[in-house]
Amino acid sequence: MAESxxxxxxxxxxxxxxxxxxxxxxxxxxxxxxxxxxxxxxIFYDREAARSRGFRDVVAPPGFLGSAVFRPGERIDTDRLMARSPYRRILNGGTTFEYFEPICAGDVVRSRSKVTEYQERQGSIGPMLITFRETSYVREDGTLVAKMYGNLINY
Amino acid sequence: MAEQVYWDDVNVGDEIPTLQKNCSTQQLVVWAGASGDFYQIHYDQAFAKETGLDTIIVHGALKNAFLGQLLHDWVAPRGAVRKFGCTYRGMDYPNQDIVCKGVVMKKYIDGSNHLVDLEIWTENPSGQKTSPGTGTVTLPARG
Structure with missing residues (x-):
């Protein structure tokens, strides 16, 4: 194994x-x-359809955790991750979503990410750095609604 | 959508109904807007080729969302998708079939919840699993 x-x-x-x-x-x-x-x-399109099935409002489809609120000048997270990696190219290795509560239109969700693990491997595409991350999504009333587990591959 | 599936009627080894997709380049652009992933390898052919790809490729996260639909459509209206995800193992291309499949691996009860674990994946026209993953759903029980 080469130097870490x-x-x-x-x-x-x-x-x-x-x-x-x-x-x-x-x-x-x-x-x-x-x-x-x-x-x-x-239920993903129509408020009445969603309400008739017991949801508060139009339901967020699986994998949708809202639209990020951007402000000019703010850099997105992947830019910071890219800056930290010695490799220039990046691939999304995989994503898992875990739900604890339904997410519906009108929700404002606050999220924080953390790196949980680094793995270094020799792949068919050369040396790779795999960064495992976990993101928690909390509704405004403090309820944890979802977690996202993902890994990014720098190579 | 099909009739409600009940937990009692599910058996380990059951294949769930497949979901077939075939992305136009337009669908990839709609997805870019919907997801906020504007990486150019998914809509700009010249850019994709410069990075060494043959052509533009389907977003991994879109294939993951297809698997979310596969599970949702199976458990709706009364079941729920608890957890799902996949690894992005192989590339898929626009205007090619992507078939989403699932097999029941385990059924169990946790408290008042009737749960099912599945293996899920997308398959390309050569039969390769390009996005293998797992899912957990709740289903209503009879009686």
Whole structure:
């Protein structure tokens, strides 16, 4: 195994929650996401359909955790991760969503991410740095609604 | 959508109904807007080729969302998708079939919840599993 590319700085970063991001779950966002996927269940499009099935409002389709609230000048998280990795190219290795409560239009969700693990491997595409991350999504009333587990591959 | 599936009627080894997709380039652009993933390898052919790809590729997260739909459509209206995800093992391309499949691996009860674990994946036209993953759903019980 070649020398580790995981610096002391990166190692110290494991388990430390990053800055908070805010996402808004809007009916428009839910519909656009559902349309992009090709969902046919009306609960992802129509408030009355959602309410008749016991939901508060239009339901966020699986994998939709709201639209990030951007402000000019703010850099997105992947830029910071790219800056930390010695490798230039990046791939999304995989994502898992875990739900604790339904997410509906009108929800404002605050999220924080942390690195949980680094793995270094020799792949068919050369040396790779795999960064495992976990993001928690909390509704405004303090309820944990979802977690996302993901890994990014730098190579 | 099909009739409600009940936990009692599910058996380990059951295959759930498949979901077939075939992305136009337009669908990838709609997804880019919906998801906020504007990486150019998913809509700009010249950019994709410069990075060494043959052509533009389907977003991994879109294939994951297809698997979310696969599970949702199976358990709706009364069941719920608790957890799902996949690894992005192989590339898929626009205008090619992507078939989403699932097999029941385990059924169990946790408190008042009737749960089912599944293996889920997308398959390309050569039959390769390009996004293998797992899912957990709740289903209503009879009686």
């Amino acid at each position: 590319v995981v610096s002391d700085d990166m190692r110290a970063h494991i388990g430390v929650e990053g800055s908070e991001s805010i996402s808004e779950v809007t009916s428009t966002g839910c519909r656009l996401f559902a349309h992009a996927v090709g969902h046919t269940d009306p």
